[in-house]
Amino acid sequence: GNAFFYLATAPSFFGKVADQLGEAGLTTENGYFRRVIIEKPFGHDLASAKLLNAELRKSLNEKQIYRIDHYLGKETVQNIMVLRFANAMFEPIWNSNYIDSVQITVAETLGVEHRGGYYDTAGALRDMVPNHMMQLLSLIAMEPPNSFAADEIRDEQVKILRAIQPIPAQDVPHFAVRGQYGAGGAKGQFLPEYKAEEQVAKDSHTETFVAMKLALDNWRWAGVPIYLRTGKRLAERVTEIAIQFKKPPFLLFRKTRVDDLLPNQLVLNIQPNEGLALRFGAKVPGTLMNIGTVRMNFEYEDYFHKQRSTGYERLMFDCMLGDATLFQRADMVEAGWSVIAPLQEAWKSGKVPTYSAGSWGPAEATALMARDNREWNEISETKRYQTVVPPKST
Numbered sequence: 033g034n035a036f037f038y039l040a041t042a043p044s045f046f047g048k049v050a051d052q053l054g055e056a057g058l059t060t061e062n063g064y065f066r067r068v069i070i071e072k073p074f075g076h077d078l079a080s081a082k083l084l085n086a087e088l089r090k091s092l093n094e095k096q097i098y099r100i101d102h103y104l105g106k107e108t109v110q111n112i113m114v115l116r117f118a119n120a121m122f123e124p125i126w127n128s129n130y131i132d133s134v135q136i137t138v139a140e141t142l143g144v145e146h147r148g149g150y151y152d153t154a155g156a157l158r159d160m161v162p163n164h165m166m167q168l169l170s171l172i173a174m175e176p177p178n179s180f181a182a183d184e185i186r187d188e189q190v191k192i193l194r195a196i197q198p199i200p201a202q203d204v205p206h207f208a209v210r211g212q213y214g215a216g217g218a219k220g221q222f223l224p225e226y227k228a229e230e231q232v233a234k235d236s237h238t239e240t241f242v243a244m245k246l247a248l249d250n251w252r253w254a255g256v257p258i259y260l261r262t263g264k265r266l267a268e269r270v271t272e273i274a275i276q277f278k279k280p281p282f283l284l285f286r287k288t289r290v291d292d293l294l295p296n297q298l299v300l301n302i303q304p305n306e307g308l309a310l311r312f313g314a315k316v317p318g319t320l321m322n323i324g325t326v327r328m329n330f331e332y333e334d335y336f337h338k339q340r341s342t343g344y345e346r347l348m349f350d351c352m353l354g355d356a357t358l359f360q361r362a363d364m365v366e367a368g369w370s371v372i373a374p375l376q377e378a379w380k381s382g383k384v385p386t387y388s389a390g391s392w393g394p395a396e397a398t399a400l401m402a403r404d405n406r407e408w409n410e411i412s413e414t415k416r417y418q419t420v421v422p423p424k425s426t
């Protein structure tokens with residue numbers, strides 16, 4: 033019958049397993065499909081990803097290879113395309129004429145759990161950016177595809193990844209920030225430093241947080257900065273994309289100043305909340321012309337009462353159906369690695385700033401935004417500055 037093989041092994045075995053499957057005749061399709069799902073990390077840099085692609089193609093053709101990125105299986109990630117292309121009202125303003133900036137946040141409260149061995153060799157940059165964050169970015173920024181066929185969509189996605197302006201090696205400190213969590217706390221609980229985690233080197237320089245500013249060299253996005261941040265042991269678990277619109281050029285209303293108003297913002301909530309929120313100005317009732325900032329929310333749960341999925345179930349089903357739309361093509365993976373290559377190079381040495389576990393990351397991340405007169409989208413007001421006392425040693 034049909035078969036797919038799911039390689040959730042140590043990455044160093046991906047090529048070897050594919051080889052052995054080939055030698056045993058298990059990748060030959062004789063009227064039945066033979067597919068191989070490859071987990072991430074797909075290589076550890078551009079060169080190794082290319083090598084792995086070449087290795088896999090010795091026993092498999094591209095149509096048999098399914099490079100999984102579980103973010104693409106998330107309903108809310110797929111909804112980015114529906115939001116943009118099944119509605120007429122967003123696309124006309126989805127460009128640099130109206131959009132000021134975009135922020136993509138993937139924040140986790142968890143530490144490295146039992147994966148310290150893997151994580152300490154990977155770090156936040158490799159673990160999250162070339163894969164999950166690049167997927168979110170490409171879906172938000174891509175041009176409408178000609179159809180929903182797998183390669184039409186992936187062609188558009190890869191164009192975006194290739195449009196990302198390379199960060200010059202000497203300018204990395206200006207465009208990107210890394211950090212490692214030190215001891216801290218959340219919800220009254222003491223949280224140990226990263227270096228104290230299981231299977232993590234005591235003198236580890238691995239980053240558990242990254243933030244960066246990217247720019248896209250294309251007609252639609254020229255001049256719109258795209259800010260990314262991701263990290264472990266942050267103040268809240270939240271994945272969201274915030275689209276910040278430009279301010280109105282001039283305000284008609286007496287005694288209001290454009291500077292006092294918060295710009296319109298559309299936030300796509302990926303998780304744990306699933307939905308979207310629109311921020312805009314409304315008149316505060318009363319005799320004076322005061323403008324307040326209000327929010328309109330859409331929550332999936334209110335309409336669809338669907339159980340949340342992790343993404344994997346949908347992706348395995350698609351693999352059985354032979355639909356590769358939500359899987360990464362070789363060129364996408366390679367383009368993702370190219371984006372972070374200068375950062376990997378620059379961060380081979382140097383000091384990694386620390387941040388308190390349970391905070392929003394290192395001060396350098398705030399400074400990165402401040403240089404552009406911007407701030408990270410406020411996610412939690414209460415937890416940001418919580419102080420927690422470590423337990424007394426016994």
Ligand code: BG6
Nearest residue numbers: 072102140159160164271303342
């Ligand atoms: C994985 C990373 O791919 O994604 C983990 O290796 C990370 O480090 C996880 O925690 C995040 O996934 P989710 O679905 O919880 O956002």
